[in-house]
Amino acid sequence: MRISEILAVALLQASAAWSSPLESNAIEARSNRPHHPIKPHHLGKPFPQSPDRTKSCTVKANGNGKDDSQNILKAIKDCNNGGHVIFPKDKNFTIGTALDLTFLKHIDLDIQGTIQFTNDTDYWQKNGFYQTYQNATTFFQLGGQDVNVYGGGTLDGNGQVWYDLYAKDIYILRPILFGVIGLQGGSIEDLKLRYSPQWYNFIANSTDVVYSNIDIAGGSVSSNVAKNTDGWDTYRSDNIVIQNSHINNGDDCVSFKPNSTNILVQNLWCNGSHGISVGSLGQYVGEVDYVKNVYVYNVSMSNASDGARIKVWPGSASALSGDLQGGGGSGAVQNITYDTMVLSNVDYAIEITQCYGQKNITLCNEYPSNLTISDITIKNFSGTTSKTYDPLIGYLVCSSPTVCSDINIENVNVKSPSGTNLYTCGSITGIESQVNCTTNGTKGGNS
Numbered sequence: 001m002r003i004s005e006i007l008a009v010a011l012l013q014a015s016a017a018w019s020s021p022l023e024s025n026a027i028e029a030r031s032n033r034p035h036h037p038i039k040p041h042h043l044g045k046p047f048p049q050s051p052d053r054t055k056s057c058t059v060k061a062n063g064n065g066k067d068d069s070q071n072i073l074k075a076i077k078d079c080n081n082g083g084h085v086i087f088p089k090d091k092n093f094t095i096g097t098a099l100d101l102t103f104l105k106h107i108d109l110d111i112q113g114t115i116q117f118t119n120d121t122d123y124w125q126k127n128g129f130y131q132t133y134q135n136a137t138t139f140f141q142l143g144g145q146d147v148n149v150y151g152g153g154t155l156d157g158n159g160q161v162w163y164d165l166y167a168k169d170i171y172i173l174r175p176i177l178f179g180v181i182g183l184q185g186g187s188i189e190d191l192k193l194r195y196s197p198q199w200y201n202f203i204a205n206s207t208d209v210v211y212s213n214i215d216i217a218g219g220s221v222s223s224n225v226a227k228n229t230d231g232w233d234t235y236r237s238d239n240i241v242i243q244n245s246h247i248n249n250g251d252d253c254v255s256f257k258p259n260s261t262n263i264l265v266q267n268l269w270c271n272g273s274h275g276i277s278v279g280s281l282g283q284y285v286g287e288v289d290y291v292k293n294v295y296v297y298n299v300s301m302s303n304a305s306d307g308a309r310i311k312v313w314p315g316s317a318s319a320l321s322g323d324l325q326g327g328g329g330s331g332a333v334q335n336i337t338y339d340t341m342v343l344s345n346v347d348y349a350i351e352i353t354q355c356y357g358q359k360n361i362t363l364c365n366e367y368p369s370n371l372t373i374s375d376i377t378i379k380n381f382s383g384t385t386s387k388t389y390d391p392l393i394g395y396l397v398c399s400s401p402t403v404c405s406d407i408n409i410e411n412v413n414v415k416s417p418s419g420t421n422l423y424t425c426g427s428i429t430g431i432e433s434q435v436n437c438t439t440n441g442t443k444g445g446n447s
């Protein structure tokens with residue numbers, strides 16, 4: 001730091017200290033509950049009402065990185081059933097204890113300050129909430145009924161220590177930053193999510209939840225990349241909206257996992273991701289996975305591996321990596337629409353695969369997927385792909401023509417850097433009349 005910068009910082013700190021008595025009223029101020037309308041598209045079903053809250057509780061910050069979990073739990077318990085919990089602006093909170101918040105009812109969490117999770121990887125691996133699906137764990141789990149979270153503050157997962165540990169051992173359990181487990185009615189709005197060890201948001205066993213104006217960013221400063229940092233994963237959930245958000249991440253921007261139904265995603269800016277994905281599905285033998293009635297509208301997708309993507313495991317066991325294996329499950333992907341996507345430097349504009357985790361297409365076709373794909377519309381795409389698969393811009397490969405039907409690709413005006421618009425096509429009846437298929441066989445398709 002140069003002298004002038006040191007002076008500037010000192011002046012800022014002095015003015016902050018001087019003005020703090022004046023700000024103490026502002027510190028206790030409640031944020032108004034945001035009202036982000038669900039638009040331009042909406043799901044048919046109305047969302048439940050959320051009555052005004054009648055009392056306030058303020059969370060005390062211990063400071064200096066001391067665990068604030070008990071302060072948080074106390075304020076939440078004091079204000080449950082009709083209250084408004086304030087995490088004051090300009091305060092830093094530390095969470096070093098796994099918090100089970102599945103008892104919430106009629107409560108607003110007004111996070112204006114910053115919450116950081118501790119870097120104690122041993123503690124979190126032992127005490128994070130194990131969600132079973134894909135060995136997912138969470139720092140906390142928030143659920144119950146009628147819960148609104150907002151305030152303009154930040155949740156920071158302290159991810160660097162996890163990115164570095166994962167590079168040494170892929171079997172560690174990296175917590176998800178924001179776990180919504182069993183929430184019936186609620187909203188998560190106006191928050192910044194930073195440095196998640198793994199996925200940023202997991203929403204499971206939930207209904208009637210809206211996410212709006214979420215800003216996601218993070219990444220690693222070491223040579224160990226921040227992996228599997230999906231923006232959202234929906235699971236066993238119905239009537240969910242994700243909209244008006246800005247996502248800088250390194251895996252799926254949004255991913256619809258097993259039993260995601262009636263989901264609307266709109267007005268997203270995604271950078272660096274693996275696209276908006278259905279799946280992966282069919283991972284577990286004996287399980288039935290459905291993803292139905294999904295509408296994805298108006299997405300800007302840059303520097304990504306995919307734009308629209310449907311990934312299904314084949315009928316026989318396959319391995320994508322040591323910690324991601326599967327195949328043989330059954331179910332259906334049905335009534336999915338991707339409408340309006342602007343692409344820039346995206347490897348595949350569209351990728352449909354039923355050979356997820358299986359690079360040998362001959363072997364994939366020998367055991368067709370037990371999971372059908374039908375009633376898919378992909379329309380109004382523009383922009384350019386990356387050089388990665390040029391001259392190809394997409395990959396449309398099912399494991400048998402009998403398991404994929406009614407796939408419609410309309411008004412997709414995407415070109416590769418060399419000006420082509422070719423797709424790898426396989427086992428999808430009638431696809432040749434909709435896109436330009438190459439006869440060069442199969443290439444890529446498993447990222």
Ligand SMILES: *[C@@H]1O[C@H](CO)[C@@H](O)[C@H](O)[C@H]1NC(C)=O
Nearest residue numbers: 063064089090091092093114
């Ligand atoms: C909160 O943490 C940030 C980042 O570490 C720091 O710059 C700021 O001074 C802290 N604020 C308080 C009130 O401790």
Ligand SMILES: *[C@@H]1O[C@H](CO)[C@@H](O)[C@H](O)[C@H]1NC(C)=O
Nearest residue numbers: 064065118119120158160161
């Ligand atoms: C973990 O956090 C503590 C307290 O902030 C810090 O002293 C320590 O250096 C951190 N450890 C790692 C590995 O980053």
Ligand SMILES: *[C@@H]1O[C@H](CO)[C@@H](O)[C@H](O)[C@H]1NC(C)=O
Nearest residue numbers: 131132133181204205235236
């Ligand atoms: C969801 O609910 C089911 C059935 O009650 C339960 O087995 C499961 O543990 C819950 N959580 C998740 C993440 O699936």
Ligand SMILES: *[C@@H]1O[C@H](CO)[C@@H](O)[C@H](O)[C@H]1NC(C)=O
Nearest residue numbers: 132133134135171322323324
């Ligand atoms: C959890 O991870 C272990 C080790 O990779 C794997 O064998 C197991 O199948 C995983 N469980 C789930 C539910 O994915």
Ligand SMILES: *[C@@H]1O[C@H](CO)[C@@H](O)[C@H](O)[C@H]1NC(C)=O
Nearest residue numbers: 039040266267268269298300
């Ligand atoms: C599309 O999304 C962007 C944000 O990424 C927003 O600025 C724009 O207004 C949206 N367009 C429509 C038609 O909703």
Ligand SMILES: *[C@@H]1O[C@H](CO)[C@@H](O)[C@H](O)[C@H]1NC(C)=O
Nearest residue numbers: 248249271272273302303304
């Ligand atoms: C988008 O992501 C790339 C890395 O994939 C990064 O270099 C770039 O700065 C990001 N752009 C913005 C505007 O954040």
Ligand SMILES: *[C@@H]1O[C@H](CO)[C@@H](O)[C@H](O)[C@H]1NC(C)=O
Nearest residue numbers: 235236258259287288289290
């Ligand atoms: C999905 O829903 C179906 C039908 O309700 C159920 O049979 C199946 O077990 C569910 N699968 C998962 C993974 O929850």
Ligand SMILES: *[C@@H]1O[C@H](CO)[C@@H](O)[C@H](O)[C@H]1NC(C)=O
Nearest residue numbers: 044262292293294295335337
């Ligand atoms: C298909 O999904 C959309 C939501 O994207 C929904 O509005 C529509 O009713 C669904 N169609 C059927 C036949 O369920």
Ligand SMILES: *[C@@H]1O[C@H](CO)[C@@H](O)[C@H](O)[C@H]1NC(C)=O
Nearest residue numbers: 359360361362363364365366
């Ligand atoms: C792909 O699978 C087929 C059928 O099992 C097998 O004959 C072939 O050798 C495999 N190819 C490679 C490259 O492993």
Ligand SMILES: *[C@@H]1O[C@H](CO)[C@@H](O)[C@H](O)[C@H]1NC(C)=O
Nearest residue numbers: 315316328330367368369370
């Ligand atoms: C799944 O597919 C395999 C291979 O195609 C088949 O042998 C098996 O019976 C199917 N299982 C179910 C539950 O449909």
Ligand SMILES: *[C@@H]1O[C@H](CO)[C@@H](O)[C@H](O)[C@H]1NC(C)=O
Nearest residue numbers: 412419420421433434435436
């Ligand atoms: C196929 O490519 C030709 C030549 O670039 C183009 O005129 C035509 O519109 C393409 N067809 C489709 C369905 O994109």
Ligand SMILES: *[C@@H]1O[C@H](CO)[C@@H](O)[C@H](O)[C@H]1NC(C)=O
Nearest residue numbers: 390391392420422438439440
């Ligand atoms: C087809 O394969 C040949 C030989 O590998 C290659 O030179 C050509 O560029 C390929 N064309 C397309 C459209 O992929």
